[in-house]
Amino acid sequence: MAPGALFALFSFLWLLGWTPPERYLTRVTAVVYLLSSVIVAGLTWSLYASGETAITISLGDWFVVHNYHFPLELMADRLSLPFLALTVILVGLIGQFSATYLHQDPGFERFYILLHLFAFGALVVFAAGSFDLIIVGWEMVGLTSVLLISFFNYRRGPVENALHVFVVYRACDIGLITAAYLLHHFAETSSFVNGMPHLTDGHASLVGLFLLLAAAGKSAQVPFCGWLPRAMEGPTPSSAIFYGALSIHAGAYLLLRSQSILLASTTASVAVIAIGTLTAIHSTFVGRTCADAKTSLACASLAQLGVVFVEIGLGFTWLPVLHILGHAMVRTLQFLRAPSMLHDYHQVHAASGGHLEKTGRHYDYYLPEPVRIWLYRMAMDRGHLDTLLENVFIQPLLQLSRGLARLDRIGLTKSEGAANVPPTIHTTLRADEGVRNG
Amino acid sequence: MADLSFPLISAAVGIPLIAAAVAFTWDTRARLAGILGAAGATLCSAKILLEVNAAVGQRLAEPWAFGLFTADSLNATFLLLYSLLTLGVVVLAPRRDTSARITGATLFLLAATLSAYGADNLIVLGAAWVLSALPLIVAPFTGTWRPRAGLAVSCLALLVAIGIIVQSAQSGGDLEPFSLASLQGHNYGGSAAFALLLIAIVCRKGIFPAHAWIEDAAEAGPVLPVCLFINGHLGGFLLARVVIPDFPLVSLGAFPILSDLALLTALYAAIRAVAETRARRILALLVLSQSACILAGLESATQEGITGALVHIIVVSVATAGLFSVLRLMEVRFGRTFTADHYLGLGEYTPRLAVFFVVCGLALVGLPGTLGFCSEDLLIHGTLASHPQIGLLLPVATAMNAASLFRLFSKLFLGKARGTMQGITDALPRERWVLTSIVVFIVAAGLMPSRIVTLRTNAAHAISQLWESPKTSPSAQYAPAAETRLSR
Numbered sequence: 001m002a003p004g005a006l007f008a009l010f011s012f013l014w015l016l017g018w019t020p021p022e023r024y025l026t027r028v029t030a031v032v033y034l035l036s037s038v039i040v041a042g043l044t045w046s047l048y049a050s051g052e053t054a055i056t057i058s059l060g061d062w063f064v065v066h067n068y069h070f071p072l073e074l075m076a077d078r079l080s081l082p083f084l085a086l087t088v089i090l091v092g093l094i095g096q097f098s099a100t101y102l103h104q105d106p107g108f109e110r111f112y113i114l115l116h117l118f119a120f121g122a123l124v125v126f127a128a129g130s131f132d133l134i135i136v137g138w139e140m141v142g143l144t145s146v147l148l149i150s151f152f153n154y155r156r157g158p159v160e161n162a163l164h165v166f167v168v169y170r171a172c173d174i175g176l177i178t179a180a181y182l183l184h185h186f187a188e189t190s191s192f193v194n195g196m197p198h199l200t201d202g203h204a205s206l207v208g209l210f211l212l213l214a215a216a217g218k219s220a221q222v223p224f225c226g227w228l229p230r231a232m233e234g235p236t237p238s239s240a241i242f243y244g245a246l247s248i249h250a251g252a253y254l255l256l257r258s259q260s261i262l263l264a265s266t267t268a269s270v271a272v273i274a275i276g277t278l279t280a281i282h283s284t285f286v287g288r289t290c291a292d293a294k295t296s297l298a299c300a301s302l303a304q305l306g307v308v309f310v311e312i313g314l315g316f317t318w319l320p321v322l323h324i325l326g327h328a329m330v331r332t333l334q335f336l337r338a339p340s341m342l343h344d345y346h347q348v349h350a351a352s353g354g355h356l357e358k359t360g361r362h363y364d365y366y367l368p369e370p371v372r373i374w375l376y377r378m379a380m381d382r383g384h385l386d387t388l389l390e391n392v393f394i395q396p397l398l399q400l401s402r403g404l405a406r407l408d409r410i411g412l413t414k415s416e417g418a419a420n421v422p423p424t425i426h427t428t429l430r431a432d433e434g435v436r437n438g
Numbered sequence: 439m440a441d442l443s444f445p446l447i448s449a450a451v452g453i454p455l456i457a458a459a460v461a462f463t464w465d466t467r468a469r470l471a472g473i474l475g476a477a478g479a480t481l482c483s484a485k486i487l488l489e490v491n492a493a494v495g496q497r498l499a500e501p502w503a504f505g506l507f508t509a510d511s512l513n514a515t516f517l518l519l520y521s522l523l524t525l526g527v528v529v530l531a532p533r534r535d536t537s538a539r540i541t542g543a544t545l546f547l548l549a550a551t552l553s554a555y556g557a558d559n560l561i562v563l564g565a566a567w568v569l570s571a572l573p574l575i576v577a578p579f580t581g582t583w584r585p586r587a588g589l590a591v592s593c594l595a596l597l598v599a600i601g602i603i604v605q606s607a608q609s610g611g612d613l614e615p616f617s618l619a620s621l622q623g624h625n626y627g628g629s630a631a632f633a634l635l636l637i638a639i640v641c642r643k644g645i646f647p648a649h650a651w652i653e654d655a656a657e658a659g660p661v662l663p664v665c666l667f668i669n670g671h672l673g674g675f676l677l678a679r680v681v682i683p684d685f686p687l688v689s690l691g692a693f694p695i696l697s698d699l700a701l702l703t704a705l706y707a708a709i710r711a712v713a714e715t716r717a718r719r720i721l722a723l724l725v726l727s728q729s730a731c732i733l734a735g736l737e738s739a740t741q742e743g744i745t746g747a748l749v750h751i752i753v754v755s756v757a758t759a760g761l762f763s764v765l766r767l768m769e770v771r772f773g774r775t776f777t778a779d780h781y782l783g784l785g786e787y788t789p790r791l792a793v794f795f796v797v798c799g800l801a802l803v804g805l806p807g808t809l810g811f812c813s814e815d816l817l818i819h820g821t822l823a824s825h826p827q828i829g830l831l832l833p834v835a836t837a838m839n840a841a842s843l844f845r846l847f848s849k850l851f852l853g854k855a856r857g858t859m860q861g862i863t864d865a866l867p868r869e870r871w872v873l874t875s876i877v878v879f880i881v882a883a884g885l886m887p888s889r890i891v892t893l894r895t896n897a898a899h900a901i902s903q904l905w906e907s908p909k910t911s912p913s914a915q916y917a918p919a920a921e922t923r924l925s926r
Contacts, residue, residue, distance in 0.1 A: 008881075015790060015874055063812055063891040065898070066741035068819055070812075132815070136806035143805065146844070153852040156781055166844045170837040177833050181822050401713035404706065408650045412582065 002032045003091070004120035010113050025112045026099040033092030033119075040085045043076050053077055056129060056193050068184070073129030073193050079317075082325055083126040083253055090245050090332060091119040097336060098237045107151055111235065118144035122246050126253065131180040131190040134254065138176060138218070141247050142169040148238040149231050161230035168227045172217020176254070179210035196260045204261050208268025211258050212275065219251030219305050222278040226386035228302060232294040240335035243298055245328040248305060252324055255312045262313070269313050276309025285379040288362070293338040301331055442489055445500045446482045447507035447556035450517060451549045453478035454524075458545035465538040469528065472541040476525035479548060483518040490514040495896060497619070499558070505617060508558035511896040512678060512748075516555045516671075519752055523669060523759050524548045527662050530763055530872040532770040535662055543573040544663045551670045560616050563680070564600045567638075567672060568593045574655060574667060582658055588651035592641035596676070599634035603627040603684065621684040622904065632685050635676065636696065643673030643733060644726050646703040656722035656762075661769075665762040668725060669755040674732050674747070678901055686904045690739060694825060697737035701821065701831045703730035708838035717765055717776040720846050724839050725758045728802055731832060735817045736901075743820020744898035749891060750813035753801060753880075757810065760798030760876045764791050767869060768850070771862050778846050781853020787862040792851040794865070794873040799847060801880045803840040808884035812891060 006028065010020065047055055054077035062070040076084065095115060102108050121140025128134040146169065150162035183190040186207070187197030199207060215221070220228040228248075232239055242248065255262060255272060262268045280303050287299030304327045311320040337344060349356055364372060378384065457475025461468040486509045490498060497510040509517070524544065528536070547570055554566035571589040606626040607615035614620045639645070644652040655664045682689050707727035714720050732754065735747025768784060768791065769775055776782070785792035797808070804814030814836060822829035865873060883890050 011793075012878075015793065015870075015877070061888070063888045065745045065816060065891060065895055068742045068816070070815065136811070139806045139811075143800070150848070150852055153785065154783065154854045156853060159781060159848050159852040163841075163845055163848050167841045170840050174833045174837055177818065178830065181819060184819065185822070185826075397709065398713045401709050401711075404710045405714065408653065408710065411584065411650075412654075 001120075002036060003116040003123065006032060007113055007116040007120060010109070010116070014109065014113070019109055022099065022103065022108055025109060026095060029095035029112060029116075030092065033088050033095060036088040037085070037092065040081065040088055044081050044085070047076065047078075047081065054193070058129075058193075070132055071130055071191055072133065073191060074127045074133075075129040075193055076127060079253075079256060079321065080126045082321055083249075084123060086325060086328055087119060087122045087126060087246055090241055090328070091115065091122075094237045094241045094332075098235075101237055102235065111148070111151065111238070114144045114148055115238075115241075118148075118242070118247075122250070125250055129191055129193040131176070131183060131192070131258075134257075135173075135176055135180060138214075138250065139173065141250060142166075142173065142218070145169070145231070145242050145247055148234045148242070151234050151238065155233075158233035161227075161233050164230055165227045168217055168224050172214050172224060175210040175213030175215075175217070179207050179214065182207050182210065192257070196258065199261060199264060201265055204264040205267040208258070208262045208265045209271060211254060211261070212268060212271055215251030215254045215309075216275055217251070218254070219248055219309070220279075220302055221251070221275050221306065221309060222282055222383075223385045223389060225279060225283065225302055226382055226389065228298045229290070229295045229382070232292075232298055236294070236335060236339055239294055239298075240332045244301060244331035244335040248301055249308075249324050249328060252305065252308045252312065252320065255309070256317070256320060259312060259315070259317065263315055269315075272313030273310050276306045276311075276313060278306070279303070279309065280306030282306075282383050282385075285375060286382050288364075289376065289379040293341050294335065297331065297334050297338060301327070304331075440493055440496050440498050441501045442486065442498045442509060444485075445502055445507075446486045446489075447500055447509060447517070447552070450479045450482035450486070450521065451507075451553050451556070453482065454545040454549040454552070458542045458549065461538050461545060462542040463538075468538045468541040469531075469533075469536040472528035472536065472545055473525065475545045476521060476528050476548060479552060480518065480521040480525050483514075483521045483552075487514040487518050491893075495900070505614075506559050506562050507553075507556040508619070509556065511893070511900060513555040513675075515748075515752070515893060515897070516675065517552055519755060520548065520551055520555070520670065523755055524666060526872045526876065527666055527759060527763065530767070530869045531662055532767060534770060535660060535766070540660055540663060544666060547573055547663065547667060547670075551672065554670075554672055555675065557679075558618050560600045560604060560618060560680075563618070563676075564597055567596055567642075567676075570667070570670060570672065571642075573663065574659070582654045584651040585655040585659070588641050588644070588648055591648075592638045595634045595641065596638040599627065599631045599638065602631040602634070606631070618679065618683070621680065623683070623686055625685055625688060627684070629688070632681070632688055632692070635681050636692075639673040639676055639681070639733075640699075642676075643671075643729060644668075644703075645673075645699055645730060645733065646706050649703060649707065649726055652726050653719050653722045656725075657716065657718045661718060661762050661766050665725075665759060668722075668729070669758060671729065671732065671751050671755070674729075674736055674751065677733070677736055678897075682901055682904050693737040693739060697734050697821070697825065698828050700730045700733040700737065701828055701835070703727070704734065704835040705831045705838075708835040708842070711842035712838060714842075715777045715779055717778060717846060717850065720778065720842055721758070721761055721765060724761075724802060724843060725754065727835055727839050728754045728758075731814075731817055731821075731835070734821050734832065738820040738824035739902070740820040740823050741895070741898050741902055742816045743824060744901055745891060745895050746813050746816025746818075746820050748894040748897055749809065749887075750817055752883075752890065752894075753808075753810045753813050756876055756880060757798045757802040760794060760873060760880075761802070763869075763873065764795040764798070767791060767865070776850060778849035781848065782850055783853040783855030784862065785851030786855045788851070788864045790865045790870065791873075792847070794877060795851065796847050797877045797880065799843040800840075801884070803836055803843055806884075808880045809887055809890065810880070811884060812887040816891075 043055060054075050057074045059072035062072050098111060102111055117140060121137040121144060124137030125134055125141060128137060146162045146166045149165055150159045152158050180190045183197055186199055186203045189197055217224050228243060231243055262272060283299045283302035287296055290296040290299055308320045308323050454475040457471045461471040490509050490511060497508050500507045550566050550570035554563055554570060557563035557566055571593055575586050575589050603626045604615045612620055641648045652668060704727045707723045711720050711723040714723060732747045732750050735743040735750060801808035801810040804810040818832055821832050
C-alpha cells in the first residue's frame, strides 16, 4: 500500500500546486522501499517458520452485487514472495540511481510519481489472490509503462511509440479480462487462494489460451514483440526496471500462477512452448542486427523470456522462477550500465593492453550467402511482424473506420458539412504561417 | 406510500426555472444566477437522496403536488448527479459560454431533466422529455438538421406512445391512467406502444442507426450544454422507469435484439473513433460508445449488468463532463477547435489540464483505481452472462475507446509545442477546484466503490423485481423466452 499512498499523496499535492524538492522525493522513496524490503523479509521468515504454503490476507469484498463479489485477497506464497522481494529491492535501487541520473530533469517529479504507481501495480499483481485483482495491478503497470515511454514527450518518436505500446497492451488485456470472466463462469470464482479452480480439458484450453494472449502481450512474445524495441524510448532507469526486470516478467508470472490450468490442457501447453520457442529464435536473429545498446538488450531479454515460456510450458516450476530472478538482476544491471558502455569498453580495452579479440562471427556464417542475406533482411525488419500486424489488423480497421465515417456523412450536403466544421487549430496555424511568410 | 418532508422535487425544478428567468433578463449576472439556481437544485436533490436512503426501498411522494413527482432509489441519485454536473459546468464555463442565452437555456435544461427524473405521471414525463429537447430542436443549441430531426422523432414517438398507453389504460378501467405507478405489469398499449417507446429511446440515446446526431450536436453546438444534454441519459431512464415496468415480459423477450443493437453501437462508435481526427467528434463518439454500454447493461436482465449500467451512468456523466470541459477550456484559450492531425504539445503550457483530461478519460474507459473500473467490470460480467458471444464485443469496444482516447490525449498534450502557442495559461483557480473535485470523486469512488455500488444495487434490485414478479402476464407469448433469460 505504501507506494500507492506515496503516488496519491505526491499527485494530489502537485495538483494543488506544490512541487516537492528532489532531495525530499528521493529520501522518502529510499525510506519507503527500505521498510518494504524489511516487511517482505519478515513475511518470508514467518512463512518459513510457520511451515505453511501461503500467508493470506482477506480485506473483505471490494464490492458485492447479488451473487457476484470482488474479493480483496492478498497472498504471499513461495511463488509470489521472490517477485515481491524483487520488486521492492529493484524499485528502491532504481529510485536511488535516478536521483543522480535524472537530476534537474524537468520530469524528475513525474518520473518518481509514476515509479511509485508502477511499484504499487506490480506489488498488486504479485500479491493478488485472484485474477480479478491481478487485472487491477496489470493495467496500472501497463499505464505507467506507456506514460514513461512518452517521458520525453517533446519528441515525436517517444509519443508515437507510447501509443503503439498502449494499443498492444489494451488489445492483449482483453485476454486477461475474458479469462477472469470465464473462470467466474466455469468455476464460479477467479480466486486461487484455496488453490486454482478445477476445469475440464476444454475449459482449461479456453482459459489457458486467453491467459497466454495476455501474457504474450505483456512479455512481448511473438507476434507482439515489436513493441519492446519501441519501448526503449523511455529514460534508462525505467527501461531497466520495466523491460529488464519486472514488467516484462509479469506475463511469465501470470503463466506460472496459472500453470495448473495450462498443464491441464495439452493445447495450451503446446501453444506456450511454441510461442516461447519462436520468440527465442526470432529475438536472437533480430538482436544481431540491432544498432543500439538498449535495443540489443531488449532483444536479449526477449530471447531469455522465450526460454522461460518454454520452461513453463514443459511444466517446470522452480527453474523458470530462478531463471527469471537471475535474468532480472543481470539485465537491470546491463540496462543501467548501457549509457556508460563506451566508457566501459575503453576501460576494458585499456586494461587488455589494446588487444581485444574481434567478436561478431557466429554459426550463421556457415549458411549460404543468399540465405544469410534473406535472414539479415528479415531480422532488420524484426521478422516483418509489425508489418504483418499493420496489414492484418491496423490498416483494415482504419479503412473500416473511414468507410463508416463516409456512411455517417450520408444526408449531409457539402455546405452543411463545411458549415458544421469550425476553423481548427491547424487551419489557423497555416493561416498564421501564410501571414508571416507574406 | 410515504411522503417527502417538503415538495423538494418541485423546489429542485422550480429554483432553476426562476434562475433561468433571471439569467434571461439580467445578462450581466447570468453566471451568478446559474450558480445559485444549480446550487439550489443541488441542495434539494441532496436532501431528497438522504430521505430516500432513510426510507429504505420505499417510493416517496411529494406533499401537495397532486402525484406529479415521486422519489425512489432509481431517480434520487440521478437528481443529485445532474444538479451537481450543471453546477460544475456553470462554475467552470469560460466567460463567452455564460451569456444570458446559453446560461438560461442550460438552467431550463436542468429544470426539464429533473422534472423527467422526478415524474410520477406520464404527462409530466412526456412534457419534460420534450422541453429538455427544446434547446436543441429550436434554440439556442441548434446545429445541423440531424440533431433536430433525431430529437423531434424521439419526442413524437414518446408522445404517441404515451397517448396509446393512456387510452389503453382508460379502456382497461384503470382509475389512474396517467400514473407511472399503476403501469406495472399491465402491458398497456401493447406492441405498438412498446415499439414507439423503443424508437424514442433509440433516437434519444443515439443507438445505431440513429447515432449521427450526437456527433453533429457536439461538433456544431456549444459543447458544454450539449454535453449536459447527452449526460441526462433520459433514454436509459425511460427504459427503467416506463418500458420495463409496463412491459416486463415483452421487454425480456425483445431485449436480446435491443441489447445486441446497443453493443453493436458501442463497437460501431469505437471503430468510428479510431480514424476520426476532430477532437469534439472523437469525444462524442467515445460518449456514444460508452453510453451504448449502459443500455446493453440495462438490457442484460442480470443484477450485475443493471447495477453496472446504473454506476456507469455516473461514470460517463462525470468523466465526459470533465473531458468536454477541459477541451472547451483549451479551445477558448486558443480561440479555435482542435484536430488530432499533429502533436500540439499543449501539455507543456497546461500540465494540470492535461492530467485532468487523462484521468477523466481513463475513468471513462475503465482504468483500475477509478469508478469506471467497477462499472466496466460489472457491465462485462452482466453482458457476458446474458449473451456470451456478443458480450465479448464490450471489452473489445472498450479497448478501442481507450486507444482512441490516448491518441487524442497524445495529439493534444504531448509533442513539441509550436511557437504561436505562447501565453496559454493553465487551469484557473475556479476551473482547478471543479476539475479537482471531479478527479477526487472519480478516484475516491473507485478506491471505495461499495457505497455507490450498494446505492445502485437497490435500484437494480427494484428493476429486476419487475421481471421476477410481473402482476399479470397479458403477454404470455413472450413468457418462455423470458423464463429462459431469467434462469441465466
